[in-house]
């Protein structure tokens with residue numbers, strides 16, 4: 001069963017469990033050169049607008065400066081978010097604990113990259129969000145009102161970079 005385009009308005013999901021528990025793969029690049037990483041921090045929602053249209057459907061991701069994937073995110077106009085089923089948990093763990101700088105972790109994880117839509121996603125995904133990067137900025141130390149978050153999450157002061165992407169296409173696995 002392949003991935004087919006679906007109308008974003010028909011999408012039914014719980015962003016809290018999808019991102020925080022199921023996780024997704026953040027991927028950017030082209031067929032010849034791309035990288036991916038597991039992420040469990042992010043948001044789905046709406047912000048900004050075009051004349052005559054409602055607010056834009058958006059996905060927000062948070063990427064530490066040291067991730068290899070960040071180089072691709074910064075270079076490319078688009079990125080993808082691939083949601084995989086529980087049967088791929090080992091692959092998600094692998095891609096979240098190895099860097100693409102050190103080897104071909106996608107092959108090691110046994111996933112099949114698909115280069116399309118100006119980015120790369122994975123054939124094994126059950127849901128793919130294709131995003132166009134609208135905004136990029138690092139989190140500011142001065143913005144943390146709960147200072148405990150800094151102590152707990154940023155002992156090295158390596159604040160995440162936030163990327164806001166407009167969701168331009170949704171691909172969903174066909175029902176079997």
Ligand SMILES: Cc1cc2nc3c(=O)[nH]c(=O)nc-3n(C[C@H](O)[C@H](O)[C@H](O)COP(=O)(O)O)c2cc1C
Pocket residue numbers: 023035036037038039040041042062063064066067068069070092093095096097098099100101
């Ligand atoms: C469950 C899980 C969630 C993660 N979430 C994030 C995240 O939201 N942001 C981030 O920068 N790194 C996150 N990571 C860490 C990266 O996936 C990990 O450092 C990865 O090896 C980076 O690969 P790269 O250097 O090839 O980009 C997560 C890792 C795991 C296992």
